[in-house]
Amino acid sequence: MRAHEAGWAHAPGALRGPAWLRQPEDINALVPILWSETAAKRDGVLSIGGVSLPELVAEHGSAAYVLDEVDFRARAAAFRDAFSDFDVYYAGKSFLCTTVAGWIAEEGLRLDVCSDGELTVALRAGLDPALLGYHGNNKSRAELVRAVELGVGRIVVDSFHEIERLAEITASLGVTARVMVRVTAGVEAHTHEFIATAHEDQKFGFSITAGDALEAARRVLAEPGLRLEGLHSHIGSQIFDTSGFEVAARRVLALHAQIAAELGHTMPEMDLGGGFGIAYTTQDDPSTPALLAEGMRAVIASECERLGIDSPRLSIEPGRAIVGPSMCTVYTVGTVKEVALDGGARRTYVSVDGGMSDNIRTALYDADYSATVASRASEAPAVLARVVGKHCEAGDIVVKDEFLPGDIAPGDLLAVPGTGAYCRSMASNYNHALRPPVIAVRDGVARVIVRRETVDDLLATDVGAALEGATR
């Protein structure tokens, strides 16, 4: 049971949130670990990158994603420097647009894509295909053909069908493709824990324990058009220490050594995936890239020594840990409602001009977030509130529990930190919502890097015609 599940209390009149949630001493203050580097509050007004959010909203509207460029680049650079002897691939699925792909390349990182759409953005940004990794458990033939023709640096294969497909494609084009084999190491990481288990009942990867991974390597090696670069393992997300990587690395390195011994092929590389955790609330205590690097290096070195092999060149694929904390979402409060609960307690529902269409993670993963008023200071006593969206779904919750000023009212701006990863990239048009813009802020300048959708964007794909003779 997670801590917050145990913490609900419905004592009369006293609504308490999850056990970990503490009422802040100063409701107007920012909790630094949750915010990007340049976030600051003055008289209750939140600014990021030197841009005041009330002014940003006055110009660009809300809801809006606000991306702190300095913070994003600093996090990318921190991974680059801490893992200087690794290749660092930014996981584009966490958030990708042309501008951000450019920042990634400028900071010396490589990029992972997992669809033709993501690949197209990378190319549009001018990235070198040789520095891209291509993921996915069901890449189409067209996607594979394009990747091979472009000379994408590594294609991570995830099924026997895909190995066959890729072999046909390379044979018909008369070229070779560099391939990694995605394996399941029997390690599942989730939030603060990892579970090392033989349980591998999920769609990704070839099982090491069942022998499928070895067989996949054998089949790749048998294809003249495929070059087996290495094994790939990604154990999950929101991982806070290296213990899960340790178990996975041990198993993957053992297979790496077995392939060398039994199949006579020493693979030059190995990828340990992403999944490094960030702080969404005060209960999260993320590690630093430097500590993660140190832990991973130590495990690899000792395992390689034990196996009597040279270490392959390693790579990692952080997504969330780079973009997650760099972005926040700013909303305008539309309505406030007090709802009576069983036992006499009341919960304050604060509705904002967005919701599950711009942040599905609360509904999808039961994710926790925090929020702060971005437009003014308040002296009112704190109330435990729930921030909800405007969609036709009771589960349309943005922040399950947060202390907000008791005088929160329509027109106030609310900012939710840590929304950089898997929010805009998973955003939808549910209820025909227009997806919010992404606005990069830096040195007092706000720059739209993904514009807000318009009704014309929505109607562009709706090719139906109006009723004959309809009046409008």
Ligand SMILES: *Cc1c(COP(=O)(O)O)cnc(C)c1O
């Ligand atoms: C999603 C994913 C990542 C990135 O995960 P984060 O939690 O964003 O770091 C890296 N590698 C693979 C294969 C993934 O599927």
